[in-house]
Amino acid sequence: MQQSAEASRRIAALSAHLHPPGLQMQGIPPLRLENCRAKGGAPGFKVAILGAAGGIGQPLSLLMKMNPLVSVLHLYDVVNSPGVTADVSHMDTGAVVRGFLGAPQLENALTGMDIVIIPAGVPRKPGMTRDDLFKINAGIVRTLCEGVAKCCPNAIVNLISNPVNSTVPIAAEVFKKAGTYDPKRLLGVTTLDVVRANTFVAEVLGIDPREVDVPVIGGHSGITILPLLSQVKPASSFTSEEIDYLTNRIQNGGTEVVEAKAGTGSATLSMAYAAAKFANSCLTGLKGDAGVVECAFVASQVTELPFFATKVRLGRGGAEEIFPIGPLNEYERVGLEKAKKELAGSIEKGVSFIRK
Ligand SMILES: NC(=O)C1=CN([C@@H]2O[C@H](COP(=O)(O)OP(=O)(O)OC[C@H]3O[C@@H](n4cnc5c(N)ncnc54)[C@H](O)[C@@H]3O)[C@@H](O)[C@H]2O)C=CC1
Ligand SMILES: O=C([O-])CC(=O)C(=O)O
Numbered sequence: 001m002q003q004s005a006e007a008s009r010r011i012a013a014l015s016a017h018l019h020p021p022g023l024q025m026q027g028i029p030p031l032r033l034e035n036c037r038a039k040g041g042a043p044g045f046k047v048a049i050l051g052a053a054g055g056i057g058q059p060l061s062l063l064m065k066m067n068p069l070v071s072v073l074h075l076y077d078v079v080n081s082p083g084v085t086a087d088v089s090h091m092d093t094g095a096v097v098r099g100f101l102g103a104p105q106l107e108n109a110l111t112g113m114d115i116v117i118i119p120a121g122v123p124r125k126p127g128m129t130r131d132d133l134f135k136i137n138a139g140i141v142r143t144l145c146e147g148v149a150k151c152c153p154n155a156i157v158n159l160i161s162n163p164v165n166s167t168v169p170i171a172a173e174v175f176k177k178a179g180t181y182d183p184k185r186l187l188g189v190t191t192l193d194v195v196r197a198n199t200f201v202a203e204v205l206g207i208d209p210r211e212v213d214v215p216v217i218g219g220h221s222g223i224t225i226l227p228l229l230s231q232v233k234p235a236s237s238f239t240s241e242e243i244d245y246l247t248n249r250i251q252n253g254g255t256e257v258v259e260a261k262a263g264t265g266s267a268t269l270s271m272a273y274a275a276a277k278f279a280n281s282c283l284t285g286l287k288g289d290a291g292v293v294e295c296a297f298v299a300s301q302v303t304e305l306p307f308f309a310t311k312v313r314l315g316r317g318g319a320e321e322i323f324p325i326g327p328l329n330e331y332e333r334v335g336l337e338k339a340k341k342e343l344a345g346s347i348e349k350g351v352s353f354i355r356k
Contacts, residue, residue, distance in 0.1 A: 001079060044071030044094065045283055048113045048152075050106075050144050051120030052099075053080035053122050055268035056160065056275065060119060061088050063276035065095050069283040075102040076109035077120070106144070110151035116281055118144055118314060121161035123266040124258050128222045131165040131346065136160050138170055145171045154183045156282050156318045160275055164188040164220040165343055168297050168307055169350030179353065184318035187282070188297030190220045190309045191249035191274035196253040197227045200246055205236055216250065216295055217325055218339040219346065225251045226339050230329045243331060270325050285314030298322060305340060307347050 047064055051057045052075035061075050064071040065088050073095045075085045100109035110116065121137035124130065141161050148155060153175075161167050167350025168188035175181035193216040202209035213233040218226040227250045229238055238246065249256070281292045290313075297309040298319050313321035328336065 025034070033316055036170055045114040045286060046070075046072040046074070046112055047115045047117065047279065047283075048074040048076060048097075048109055048155075050076045050109070050116065053077035053084045053160070054119060055265050056119040056271045058084055059261055059272035060117065060275050060322050061097075062091075063272055064279065065091050065097060066093050067276070067280055067283065068094060069280070069287065070095040070308065073097045074100060074109045074113065076106060078102055103143075106147045107151050109154075110147050113152040113155045115158065115279060115282055116148055116152065116155045117158040117160065117275060119160040119271070119275065122143060123164070123268075124254070124269065126259050128258075129305075130254070130351075131347050133162050134166055134349065134353075137163070137167060138350070141167045141170050142174055142354065145174040149175055149180045150205045153178070153180035154182075154185070155191045156187065156286070158187055158189050158275065158279055158282065160189045160271070162220070163346060164190065165224060165307075165346035166350035166353070169347045170353055172299065172307075173351055173354035183299035184316070184320060186299065187278075187306070187312075187319060188220065188309065189275055189278050190216065190225075190295055190297050191278040192271050193220060193225050193227070193250060194295050195270060195277070197246075197250045199278070200249050200253075201232060201236075204242055204246060206237070207234075214250075215326070217308070218336070219297060219307075219309055219343045221346070222251055222340045222342070223335070224343050224346070226335050227251075228326070228328065228332055230332060247331075247335070252338070274281055281314050282318070285318070285320075286316055288316055290315065293323075299349070303340060305343055305347060308343070 041349040047070050049057055049061055052061050061084055064070055064073055073075050075081050081099045081101045085097055121140045122133055148157060159168055159171055171186055172181060195218050197213040197214035198209045199212050204211045215228045215231050218224045229243055229245060254266060278294055281294045285292045292314045295309055296312050297307060298312055299306040300322050302308055302310055302324050310325060311323040312319040
């Protein structure tokens, strides 16, 4: 059958859009966005994932492509983003997917984004602490945040790369230097701690984890992860053995996965789930729905430390309200003092990485 001139023109044009420079595929003619009927004009938000080809990045790309609040999804990595982009872009959900590969394409990946999710960087192996990742990940986060400051200074940043207790202060310093810092828009992702806490508490109580809400405050590493079992909803009481077991398991949930994976990485699937849940709350807040509350590691005045994780209310401007810690029992008060001591050092390490 002969193609009409108009149909050929449309196909050639569409191909240039689907395969932007760097992502062209053999044998498929290029096609351009402006001539494509699928313009990505559906209402929704523009989201970029930096580190999209990684263990977290891939399932997170899948989950964000399924989110009806996302109209455009940019997938950036220094390796393998063309494959992940081609794969995810075939899903018949609304978001238009574009891939970006390597430093020269970072600015295009970031321009116009409403939310930037950053799971770029190396993961732990058994025997390592999250702080052992600082050497490599600090520089990665600095470079990516410089890109955010330049290309989408108003975007909400969801920072996943470890050590979160230091990478969030690094990002804040980068944004301050660039004159773009808005503390409400920089959020360290600690949702996985809450997800784990809900799961482990539900197991002990013998109820559905979806009915459980455990506030987890402090930071995202070892003893800085402080679950507030006295504030669990539905209101529950625990024996001292249960409190010890749950606190330890929640604080060491990451290490449990690192050891089980035996050198092949850390939590990726549960983390992608947690990151997608958190990003969805940020998107819901951006849309203007009031009352979306999540725990996150943010600039904060609830303690004497400059950053601290507590519940925050997400809105159009990011973390619009930061909730106080609330009443603690003696066990939690002792835990809080230990957490603050370690957090202070991690925060200072991040700050001085940029200021030095
Ligand atoms: N906040 C949290 O609760 C959690 C944080 N993490 C952290 O997330 C990070 C990523 O973990 P995985 O996905 O398992 O690691 P991974 O090694 O599987 O993936 C990381 C990806 O980042 C990419 N990457 C490296 N340098 C980059 C750069 N300059 N720009 C863009 N992309 C770059 C790599 O190419 C790779 O595709 C680690 O630092 C890990 O510790 C992991 C689990 C939970
Ligand atoms: O434990 C790790 O290295 C990864 C992580 O942050 C977590 O799973 O909570």
